[in-house]
Amino acid sequence: MGKILEIESVYAGYNNDVVLNDVSLEIFDDDFIGIIGPNGGGKTTLLNVILGLIKPFKGSVRFFDDIQSERNNKIGYLPQINKIDKKFPITVKEVVLTGLIYGSKGIFKRYTKSEKTKATETLKRIGICDIKDTAIGELSGGQMQKVLLARALVSSPRLLILDEPNTFVDNQFEGELYEILKELNNEMAIIIVSHDLGTISSYVKTIACVNRNLHYHKSNKISEEQLASYNCPIKLITHGEVPHTVLHKHPH
Amino acid sequence: MISELLEYKFIVNSLLAGILASVSCGIIGTYIVTRRMVFLSGGITHSSFGGIGIGYYLGFNPIIFAAIFGVFSALGIEFISKRSNIREDSVIGILWSFGMAVGIMFVFLTPGYAPNLMSYLFGSILTVSNLDIYLMFGLSIVLILVFAFFYRTIVFISYDQEFARTHKIAVSLINYLLIGLVALTIVLNIKVVGIILVISLLTIPQSIANLFTKNFRNIIIVSIVIGLIGAFLGLIISYKINIPSGASIIFSLVMIFLIAKSFQLIQGNLSLKKQKI
Numbered sequence: 368m369g370k371i372l373e374i375e376s377v378y379a380g381y382n383n384d385v386v387l388n389d390v391s392l393e394i395f396d397d398d399f400i401g402i403i404g405p406n407g408g409g410k411t412t413l414l415n416v417i418l419g420l421i422k423p424f425k426g427s428v429r430f431f432d433d434i435q436s437e438r439n440n441k442i443g444y445l446p447q448i449n450k451i452d453k454k455f456p457i458t459v460k461e462v463v464l465t466g467l468i469y470g471s472k473g474i475f476k477r478y479t480k481s482e483k484t485k486a487t488e489t490l491k492r493i494g495i496c497d498i499k500d501t502a503i504g505e506l507s508g509g510q511m512q513k514v515l516l517a518r519a520l521v522s523s524p525r526l527l528i529l530d531e532p533n534t535f536v537d538n539q540f541e542g543e544l545y546e547i548l549k550e551l552n553n554e555m556a557i558i559i560v561s562h563d564l565g566t567i568s569s570y571v572k573t574i575a576c577v578n579r580n581l582h583y584h585k586s587n588k589i590s591e592e593q594l595a596s597y598n599c600p601i602k603l604i605t606h607g608e609v610p611h612t613v614l615h616k617h618p619h
Numbered sequence: 620m621i622s623e624l625l626e627y628k629f630i631v632n633s634l635l636a637g638i639l640a641s642v643s644c645g646i647i648g649t650y651i652v653t654r655r656m657v658f659l660s661g662g663i664t665h666s667s668f669g670g671i672g673i674g675y676y677l678g679f680n681p682i683i684f685a686a687i688f689g690v691f692s693a694l695g696i697e698f699i700s701k702r703s704n705i706r707e708d709s710v711i712g713i714l715w716s717f718g719m720a721v722g723i724m725f726v727f728l729t730p731g732y733a734p735n736l737m738s739y740l741f742g743s744i745l746t747v748s749n750l751d752i753y754l755m756f757g758l759s760i761v762l763i764l765v766f767a768f769f770y771r772t773i774v775f776i777s778y779d780q781e782f783a784r785t786h787k788i789a790v791s792l793i794n795y796l797l798i799g800l801v802a803l804t805i806v807l808n809i810k811v812v813g814i815i816l817v818i819s820l821l822t823i824p825q826s827i828a829n830l831f832t833k834n835f836r837n838i839i840i841v842s843i844v845i846g847l848i849g850a851f852l853g854l855i856i857s858y859k860i861n862i863p864s865g866a867s868i869i870f871s872l873v874m875i876f877l878i879a880k881s882f883q884l885i886q887g888n889l890s891l892k893k894q895k896i
Contacts, residue, residue: 452655
């Protein structure tokens with residue numbers, strides 16, 4: 368178990384608005400962390416800080432074990448699906464190949480044979496090799512998520528970051544996705560952001576709750592205190608012998 | 620008839636202009652359409668009229684000033700919309716009308732009547748000069764080189780900018796480079812179809828191509844071919860019934876679009892029937 372990422376007393380946000388307030392987090396190479404929290408609480412901001420999309424106002428983000436450097440990218444990222452233009456003229460395989468372009472050196476290059484083989488292998492692994500020449504506009508929500516997952520995985524990351532991968536997909540896909548992630552967790556650390564804490568809590572190892580501050584619980588049990596940070600009732604699946612859905616305090 | 624026509628220099632120039640317009644608009648138009656920058660391009664087009672007005676007033680080639688105006692407003696829109704709190708489409712709206720206002724002011728300040736003004740608004744492929752041809756040729760070469768060398772990066776950024784940023788690609792730099800090329804393409808094609816109509820050369824061929832192919836590279840190639848067909852058809856119509864070439868070129872392109880769309884619908888229906896059988 369080695370440390371790969373350390374966030375230390377980070378303050379971050381947009382313009383002059385501080386969204387993250389003194390957040391610290393350590394990530395190890397076998398972690399499977401579910402990040403939950405209310406909308407606007409800073410889940411995406413935290414991801415943006417880790418991904419280097421925004422610079423923190425204060426505090427530090429440090430990578431260990433060469434997981435990110437000028438030449439090397441060992442962070443795989445799956446963005447929210449609604450940020451993607453579904454009409455863009457590009458095929459599944461082309462999308463996955465873009466996951467291999469990294470840094471200023473990649474700008475001029477063309478894809479090599481070994482890169483193409485790698486893309487095909489990743490597509491096979493996720494089980495979508497049969498649609499590799501399909502235009503993305505013709506895919507279902509679940510297929511699209513798998514394509515984005517393949518793009519995140521094609522560079523063999525050590526840390527996989529997923530932003531709300533369970534939106535716009537059916538329950539069957541959701542189950543499939545978590546099985547894939549469970550297997551991937553043997554090779555890499557995983558951070559998954561979700562608003563639906565019920566389902567993720569049965570798969571992740573630990574849960575972090577982001578609501579301007581960060582509460583990190585080194586278990587996947589959800590406490591009353593975490594529930595209290597939500598103002599709306601949430602779907603919760605209990606960890607009994609028979610999983611079932613329980614609705615807490617329903618004012619509507 | 621054809622060998623006779625080719626003896627006239629203006630016919631040769633207009634044919635060359637048609638070919639070069641198809642190439643440059645085929646490439647840049649694909650970028651504009653896939654990145655949904657059509658409104659932005661409209662803004663750049665109209666703001667470049669400010670440059671044309673200033674060029675008129677000072678007695679220089681208006682296209683040079685239009686190019687300067689167009690490139691600066693393009694870079695300005697890109698810069699302001701990323702950095703300030705103003706909405707991007709509002710910035711475009713402001714520059715759109717500001718450019719037109721500056722243009723009209725200077726045209727009216729210029730003594731005498733401006734006889735060529737109509738040719739900038741509605742295009743006049745028959746009055747394309749040698750300098751225009753050289754500029755369009757240079758632009759086409761630059762575009763081919765940029766899109767050949769940066770192809771996969773351009774597609775990468777156009778598809779998912781944020782993801783490209785996480786991969787440490789110089790996204791802003793490439794955005795600025797491409798928006799500058801968008802502005803130059805628009806301005807140099809103003810002579811061919813005019814300010815009011817230039818957006819059509821950047822969108823209609825691409826929309827037709829996109830009916831038949833879902834690949835970025837193929838859309839570029841098919842758009843160029845369709846642009847060529849539209850330009851030649853339009854030139855013939857313009858010559859036969861003596862109307863401005865810009866209008867007849869766009870009319871031809873829209874007709875091709877309608878034919879292609881109906882063809883696609885009929886084909887779709889047929890294959891549905893086959894499936895049912």
